[in-house]
Amino acid sequence: MRWLARTSHRLRSIFRRNAVEQALDEELRFHLERQIAENLAGGMGPAEARHAALREFGGAEQYKEDCRDQRGLAHIESLAADLGYALRALRKSPGFAVISILTLALGIGANTAIFSMVNALLLHPYKFHSLDTLVRVWEDRGTDTSFDARYLAPGDAEDMRAGTDQFESMATYIDKSFNSILDGGVEAILGCRVSANFFDVLGVLPLQGRLFSGTEQQPGLDQVVVISHGLWQRRFGADPHTLGKTIQLNGRPYTVVGIMPSDFDYPVPVELWVPLALSPAERFDRSNLSLEALARLKPGVRLTQARDSLIGVTLKLQKIYPKTNSNRSANLLPLRKELYEFTLPLFLLLQAASGLVLLLACANLTNLVFARMIGRQRELALRTALGAGRARLAQLFICETIALSAIGGAIAIFVSFWSVNALHTSIPVSWTKWVPGWDGIRVDSSVLGFTILLAVVVGILFGLITVLHGSHMDLNKTLKETGAVSVSRTKGRLRSALVVTQVIFALVLLICAGSTIQGFARLANVYAGFQPASVMRFEIALPENAYDDNAKISQFYQRVLHDVSALPGADSTSLITNPPASNVDNDTTTFTIDNRGPLKADELPQADLQIASPMFFATLRIPLISGRLFADSDAAGARGVVVISRSTAARYWPNGDAIGHVVKLGPADSTSPSLAIVGIVGDVRQNWWNSVNRPVIYQPFLQAPERAMTLLLRAPDPAALVSSVRDIVLRIDPQIALRGINTLEQEVAESIAIVRIMGILMSVFGFVAFALSVLGVYGILSESVAQRTREIGLRLALGATPRTLLKLVLGQALKLTTIGLAIALPISVAVGRAMASLIFGVVSLDFSIFVAVASLFLVIALAAAYLPARRATRIDPITALRYD
Numbered sequence: 001m002r003w004l005a006r007t008s009h010r011l012r013s014i015f016r017r018n019a020v021e022q023a024l025d026e027e028l029r030f031h032l033e034r035q036i037a038e039n040l041a042g043g044m045g046p047a048e049a050r051h052a053a054l055r056e057f058g059g060a061e062q063y064k065e066d067c068r069d070q071r072g073l074a075h076i077e078s079l080a081a082d083l084g085y086a087l088r089a090l091r092k093s094p095g096f097a098v099i100s101i102l103t104l105a106l107g108i109g110a111n112t113a114i115f116s117m118v119n120a121l122l123l124h125p126y127k128f129h130s131l132d133t134l135v136r137v138w139e140d141r142g143t144d145t146s147f148d149a150r151y152l153a154p155g156d157a158e159d160m161r162a163g164t165d166q167f168e169s170m171a172t173y174i175d176k177s178f179n180s181i182l183d184g185g186v187e188a189i190l191g192c193r194v195s196a197n198f199f200d201v202l203g204v205l206p207l208q209g210r211l212f213s214g215t216e217q218q219p220g221l222d223q224v225v226v227i228s229h230g231l232w233q234r235r236f237g238a239d240p241h242t243l244g245k246t247i248q249l250n251g252r253p254y255t256v257v258g259i260m261p262s263d264f265d266y267p268v269p270v271e272l273w274v275p276l277a278l279s280p281a282e283r284f285d286r287s288n289l290s291l292e293a294l295a296r297l298k299p300g301v302r303l304t305q306a307r308d309s310l311i312g313v314t315l316k317l318q319k320i321y322p323k324t325n326s327n328r329s330a331n332l333l334p335l336r337k338e339l340y341e342f343t344l345p346l347f348l349l350l351q352a353a354s355g356l357v358l359l360l361a362c363a364n365l366t367n368l369v370f371a372r373m374i375g376r377q378r379e380l381a382l383r384t385a386l387g388a389g390r391a392r393l394a395q396l397f398i399c400e401t402i403a404l405s406a407i408g409g410a411i412a413i414f415v416s417f418w419s420v421n422a423l424h425t426s427i428p429v430s431w432t433k434w435v436p437g438w439d440g441i442r443v444d445s446s447v448l449g450f451t452i453l454l455a456v457v458v459g460i461l462f463g464l465i466t467v468l469h470g471s472h473m474d475l476n477k478t479l480k481e482t483g484a485v486s487v488s489r490t491k492g493r494l495r496s497a498l499v500v501t502q503v504i505f506a507l508v509l510l511i512c513a514g515s516t517i518q519g520f521a522r523l524a525n526v527y528a529g530f531q532p533a534s535v536m537r538f539e540i541a542l543p544e545n546a547y548d549d550n551a552k553i554s555q556f557y558q559r560v561l562h563d564v565s566a567l568p569g570a571d572s573t574s575l576i577t578n579p580p581a582s583n584v585d586n587d588t589t590t591f592t593i594d595n596r597g598p599l600k601a602d603e604l605p606q607a608d609l610q611i612a613s614p615m616f617f618a619t620l621r622i623p624l625i626s627g628r629l630f631a632d633s634d635a636a637g638a639r640g641v642v643v644i645s646r647s648t649a650a651r652y653w654p655n656g657d658a659i660g661h662v663v664k665l666g667p668a669d670s671t672s673p674s675l676a677i678v679g680i681v682g683d684v685r686q687n688w689w690n691s692v693n694r695p696v697i698y699q700p701f702l703q704a705p706e707r708a709m710t711l712l713l714r715a716p717d718p719a720a721l722v723s724s725v726r727d728i729v730l731r732i733d734p735q736i737a738l739r740g741i742n743t744l745e746q747e748v749a750e751s752i753a754i755v756r757i758m759g760i761l762m763s764v765f766g767f768v769a770f771a772l773s774v775l776g777v778y779g780i781l782s783e784s785v786a787q788r789t790r791e792i793g794l795r796l797a798l799g800a801t802p803r804t805l806l807k808l809v810l811g812q813a814l815k816l817t818t819i820g821l822a823i824a825l826p827i828s829v830a831v832g833r834a835m836a837s838l839i840f841g842v843v844s845l846d847f848s849i850f851v852a853v854a855s856l857f858l859v860i861a862l863a864a865a866y867l868p869a870r871r872a873t874r875i876d877p878i879t880a881l882r883y884d
Contacts, residue, residue: 104408107361109415125437177541181248188739209258222277250543503820506769513766532744536718539740627679648695802873813865
């Protein structure tokens with residue numbers, strides 16, 4: 001049990017140090033007095049006895065040190081002393097401490113916050129088990145490239161499910177808007193019709209109740225519903241007796257059989273799920289591309305294997321069903337990459353920007369550490385001369401740098417939490433609800449651990465750099481110096497290179513920030529011509545069972561248009577399938593043109609398809625280029641007509657003769673009617689990620705009615721008419737609810753909010769980089785002036801004027817900044833081109849930004865150099881010549 005006794009003694013020495021030291025003093029005093037007593041007994045006088053005892057006993061302090069060494073606490077005590085010294089040293093150098101801590105906090109904090117976003121949105125957007133085995137399945141038709149083109153025909157989905165052995169299971173689903181009636185209230189809820197195995201594929205279980213059975217996929221047996229946790233709380237007040245209750249969805253009663261957990265949100269932002277009950281005719285239909293599909297790979301199956309297997313199935317279908325499947329092929333996409341098309345470029349750009357800030361912070365810290373090392377060379381030399389070894393010096397300086405990095409790391413953690421919270425609250429909910437993983441953005445344990453580890457590593461690294469520098473000093477030379485300590489030419493070049501690096505990073509970040517903000521402003525101006533503040537939008541979805549033919553659909557919307565247009569203050573009222581800035585791509589269609597030879601399916605022209613009422617173009621102030629707009633006479637039974645956009649006319653009728661031509665939607669042998677082009681209108685940018693104006697074909701609503709439409713109302717004060725519009729719709733059909741009620745101005749602002757936030761973050765990174773680089777220029781010039789004090793005094797003594805010295809110092813600043821700018825400009829051009837290609841044309845190269853940022857940098861760098869330069873001109877030559 002000796003180890004237990006030793007441990008007990010050591011713990012007592014740590015936590016009751018004063019008592020232990022007092023006991024040691026008393027023990028030494030006892031031995032000393034005993035020796036004195038023995039000397040007195042031997043015949044010595046009192047003074048002689050004490051003197052002899054002290055001589056024989058030796059140094060009391062040496063005995064104490066030996067005792068402390070035996071306790072094994074010397075290292076702990078020296079460590080505590082070094083930590084105390086480190087904190088006092090930082091307190092005596094507040095400028096160095098504050099700049100270093102802020103540099104660390106900004107560099108690490110920015111990276112932690114952005115990595116938290118990347119971790120949630122790109123790496124872990126969903127919390128499903130074995131996420132990498134979940135894949136999206138769709139048919140590639142060769143021409144459709146938009147996200148909403150990833151659909152399957154029901155008959156093809158059945159054959160894919162049965163024709164491959166690479167999947168554990170495969171589910172299909174359709175997003176659908178439901179008009180819900182509960183306790184007399186009507187609400188539009190986004191839901192999803194899903195196959196019975198949908199939840200099994202995802203590997204999730206309900207919080208309460210059950211999921212769907214196979215028999216509930218039968219028409220007539222499908223009136224059961226599973227609701228989300230959010231809907232359960234919002235509409236049912238988290239009533240524990242919700243299971244078994246009935247709600248009206250699109251005029252049909254549905255029984256609640258299950259409630260999902262709070263963290264289940266697929267597909268976002270769905271709030272309820274009902275069985276996908278298809279009739280036999282619908283199940284085997286191959287012309288209607290309506291289903292989305294999700295599959296789970298079997299263990300050990302690679303994505304390429306499953307894709308090759310599916311392609312084999314689609315090749316067989318092409319031969320068996322050439323009329324519908326001749327241009328279809330299968331494709332797979334990992335579920336985690338579902339929204340990479342939109343999120344990856346944005347957040348990787350932010351991650352790259354924050355990485356540059358971190359590199360810039362490291363460069364700035366290195367410069368600060370070099371300056372501090374140079375100023376403490378004599379202290380290092382003196383400690384070494386007094387016997388301090390490398391290990392002892394390493395402990396001393398590592399304690400100092402770890403104390404610095406610990407404070408910076410603590411602030412970085414605070415900055416991280418604050419930044420993540422700010423990002424959460426700054427993006428509109430209407431945008432974030434469509435982004436999987438957004439609610440999971442948090443500074444999690446792994447990110448927090450990485451932050452702490454990074455701060456500790458930085459501290460140890462810079463402490464070791466200081467010790468290694470000290471080990472290569474010439475002690476005699478350093479100890480003989482009494483003036484400013486010089487720096488070698490190599491180290492001077494290294495510090496200058498670090499400043500140039502800072503200028504490069506800062507310039508690149510500022511140019512990227514300026515380009516992003518300019519792109520955001522350009523996007524906002526794209527929609528300014530609509531005068532969006534005066535336009536209110538209302539989304540309407542009619543239930544299939546009540547509106548099962550075109551006549552009923554047309555009759556409902558015509559009544560809505562008539563009654564809303566009659567409201568006092570209503571200037572114009574119209575319908576459109578997909579209004580601008582909706583954050584949803586238009587449906588696409590292929591078409592054939594009259595008098596042109598037959599084309600293969602993958603060679604057919606392609607355009608976005610919009611269904612619009614006659615007043616749509618007037619409501620949004622879209623100009624008529626030539627021909628005419630839709631009229632009330634373009635109704636069912638009349639000759640089919642279309643209006644096309646300027647881009648459509650320029651691409652497919654470059655000679656300017658589009659008016660009067662006839663097109664047919666689909667291939668030449670399709671049964672769709674021929675449509676005459678009667679007008680050409682201006683282009684409309686549908687969403688911020690559409691880098692170019694896509695060709696658009698508009699069909700009149702009365703000739704191609706759709707159940708889901710958006711009502712647009714232009715009025716001087718459209719918000720004042722919202723309740724009136726809601727009353728009109730309820731009067732026409734009490735089971736129809738409006739949703740997505742918003743002004744077009746708010747819709748535009750929310751749709752481009754992510755670009756605005758990205759611009760703000762890039763600006764923050766840019767200005768942080770700018771501040772750090774300016775500090776770097778100021779720091780190295782201040783150091784240079786201090787080191788060249790004698791040289792400056794000699795120049796003044798030999799007749800140099802203050803103006804000459806001012807030019808000397810400012811010239812050094814101009815040299816460093818110009819070198820940085822010369823290197824940074826071509827890099828910025830390359831980065832700008834990459835951004836323009838990645839971020840959907842939001843960013844474009846504008847050399848006026850390059851010139852403005854470069855000029856600003858030169859001015860601020862010269863301003864930062866002015867203080868050291870002025871100090872140089874005020875040096876007293878006599879004092880300077882005595883400096884050594």
